[in-house]
Amino acid sequence: MSLTSAPPALAAVTAPRPGCIGDRVLRNEDGRFLAGHGEYLADLDVPGTREIAFLRSPVAHARIRAIAIPEGAEGRVFLLKDLGDIHPVRAVLTSPGFRGSDYPALAADTVRFVGEPIAICLGATRAEAEDLAQEIVVDFDELPPVVEIEQALDPASPSLHGWPDNICFVSTPGGGDLDAAAKAAAVTVSREFRMARQCVVSLEGRGVMAWWDRRLQELVVYSSTQQPHVIRTVLAKLIGVPEHQLRVVAPDVGGGFGVKNNLQQEEVAIAALARRLKFPIRWTEDRREHLIASPQAREHRVRLTAHADAQGRILGLEAEAVVNAGAYSIWPWSAAMEANMVAGILTGPYAIEAYRGRGVTVVSNKAPLGPYRGVGRPSACFTLERLVDEIARAVGREPHAVRIDNMVRPEQMPYRTVTGKLFDSGDYAESVRQAAAMIDVPAVRARQTRENGKGPRFIGLGFASYTEQTAHGTDEWIARGLTEVFGYETATVRFTPDGKLIIEAAIQNHGQGLETTLAQVAAEELGVDPADVVVRHGDTAVSPYGMGTFASRSMVMAGGAVGRASRQLAEKVKRIAAHLLQVKPDEVTLAGNCAVAGARSVPLKSVTDAAFLHPENLPAGEEPCLDETTTFQPLSGTGAFAYATHAVVVAVDTGTGLVEILEYAVAHDCGTMVNPMIVEGQVQGGVAQGIGNALLEESPYDSGGQPLASTFADYLVPGAPEVPTVRIAHLETPSPFTAYGIKGMGEGGAIAAPAAILNAVNDALRPLGVELNETPITPKRILTALHDARTERAR
Amino acid sequence: MKPMPFDYARATDVPDALAALADAEAGVRVMAGGQSLVPMLNLRLATFPRVVDISKVAELRERGETADAVTLGACVTHGEIEDGEAPEPAAGLMRHVASGIAYRAVRNRGTIGGSASLADASADWVTTLLALGARFVIRGPDGEREVAAPDMFLAPYFTAMTDQELLVRIVVPKTSRDATWGYYKVTRRSGEYGLTIGAVILDPARDRASVVLGAASRTPLACTATAAALRGAPRWTDALEAALRVAVAEDLARGDRPFEPHEAIMVETTILRAATQALGVS
């Protein structure tokens, strides 16, 4: 067990106090959101702003012979050469064997996917900018496109980046004696699984606005991003503006889910151009651009083989995950993030001692892949959990019972997995038991006996379990070969003279409720009312440096930093209060906006008044003012592991191929919950996206590399009627490695839903001889499988 | 996703709209609810230099009723039909259909005439009006003419109207009072166009049965064999179901292309379920 920093020393909270950690505090930010007073990128009203339309490639793969700009468009159309001396984005892993490629801010010589930006067009309105874009004529010399995984794996296909083939990286995690496991096995089960390519579909698309501030001599870049500080660092390098003259601001961000957790080409192009112009420019991504040109997700083909004993105990696992990562590596994750993650976590929550994995990343003429809620986890979970069901069937047991037997047990914690992750705490099997109890397995089985086969509707039951690595620390990012190491988070906690509190954090809140939960952490330490706390974030000019919000890290990391800073600040508050109350500092406690010592108390306002405005009232030697800045790193470099089991009952209509979700239950453990209400919202929302992944969402391409789902008429996302209310049971095992025992949990809901739903559909259709191992599970796929099974039986 | 520049004018009456359409070279398009036209303009799939808004033309908003038919102005909205603000010719079928089109925001603007003029093979009204045997009153430079439903929808997005004509109103024959109907629309999520639509109207008093399969082929398919099998059938029996399956297969064979296996299952389900609804089988 490697400890990377001093113990956090902020112990888990047992009994929540009002407004503090564990309380269901209503969200501070909801006032402005519910009143429609949020301010998103498109709402910014800066005089003189011109709107941008990007001219984007209409073809998947081509050399650009010439670009003809209409006469009179000077100063309104900009190509790469007009952006000055800027560097192409080159996102690489430090891992040996990784193949890098240049991704220019605007394509100048070659386009490699439909939607790749070629030119910036300016207009007083977006419509005028689009008119201009339409007048530009690009002479393309079309090249054969590489579209599907099989093509990308074929060494005979054209190479996109001048490599010997289109393989970007191969990772080979594993350990233990697989051959021995195979020999000892009573059953060996193999399957191939596919998860379709998806779009991310944040409610607000991406967007960037930038201008040169003459007074401050700095470039101001507003971006709908999840990580302003990190974007500043990389932008500075690419466009040659030093970081102290670059300010990056994320205003209200209408959902991210990972699609805003990268450097965007548009950010680079717009920042570089704004540096050279005398007026602000803005790009607001529309839905069509979002569905075509935003970083996309998934598109995995995983082949998995399990060797198990007669009880279904998995002795060894063998996997090959191929991911079609699209045309380029995006910064900072690189194209290899998904394949590496899938191959790296395929042993799931189970104690599997022998594993041989292969993660293969291929490039193709599709939009680049980026992170999307869960990243590789939904696919890894889908693959493994589908296979666990097949193992259970092979040995004739209930799938949830086989899960229980395979899980890492509480007494094994902390448990080092065969791929080197350190599971921190929890009773994994208990999540299965609780989910099974909530869904009432015997009742569902009885209902199946009663109803299935009597009509076209077949009932099915599915489970899926997972662990979710969260709050990844320094070791994890180094192990992944990232060029920057996102191992910590920072916060400043600052009283104002009137006794109120400001938290300045480097994370970015885009729906997670962090303006409330960070305030609750401060309340825990300082006795303030969370409604009186302002959390400022998302702006390089207002907070110390930090990494941003992604990878289920902000509550653990920023929460830890706020906790530590508040704790240190509390010591000073107590010293000053003790002086005012004429008691000893260790007699003082902070609660209800007061410093209390026995029967005597003083309002915090008097303490801040002394600290800021009346140094004569401070104890001897005490410095004026009340603020603290600290950082936080979790004790384990691979972070804290949340876990859950989802259980779902579906009805499959064999006449239409439609799947209805009848019941959905989740038993999960994310350690100490800061605000259970917000946790429940995250679970519910994640499950909604997982339902989309399982049943609806798919971004198909034709053989020429044209994306076929470019509007919501073709790209279906679940709406309220498709999403059931999820029943949730909380287990609460604190992590020993984090402040207060908090674990991240932001991605969890989305991870298990595809697996659980596919297991349920397969459970329903098994009597009909159907097995489906591909998402989304559309009416066409279900009915085709039913037809094939019928034809097979007739033979 | 912003349209090319275009001129916008509001027609005061039908002659005004017809005058705007008269010059074939001018590229004028009328707009009713705009729920299909505006997305096409925004995606730049269509560009028209001039758009003439007919949604407020009084004559096109009229609705009326005689002993045997209901007349709906072309610009009566889905929402008005849903809300019962138009007479109902078919024992609640039209209200039911209206309520299942898209979302309320679309229904507030989208019109029955716009839907019929667009002739999207997946549109609810195209299937329904064919099943109801509606007649379309069309006015153009040469005056007014009436087109029966089977002659109206010629191909996807292609009707019997010319670009110089306007659909003025739709005449929907009334069913008898004890007619029954079934309407089964398969969608992957709420508010979507149907993957398939089955409309069945049984009117024993008039010895009439009508069955239409929508959304599954280039134009809605009148399922005459299935209708014949249903005509006079008093209730659902195993024998009827078997006969219907044969009849459905016969109807599908007359489609404009062979159905893939998954489609064949779905369309058969659609027609049979609409038929069971019409026969009151729960």
Ligand SMILES: Cc1cc2nc3c(=O)[nH]c(=O)nc-3n(C[C@H](O)[C@H](O)[C@H](O)COP(=O)(O)OP(=O)(O)OC[C@H]3O[C@@H](n4cnc5c(N)ncnc54)[C@H](O)[C@@H]3O)c2cc1C
């Ligand atoms: C999100 C969404 C979901 C939808 N879902 C469904 C659905 O489930 N089922 C369904 O059936 N429809 C659906 N629609 C389409 C909707 O019903 C439209 O309202 C309808 O197809 C067109 O009617 P409109 O009045 O909006 O016509 P417009 O968009 O104004 O016009 C459509 C076309 O018809 C022409 N036109 C209009 N009126 C006349 C006229 N009187 N004479 C001659 N030409 C005319 C126009 O010039 C144009 O070419 C959906 C639309 C949206 C946006």
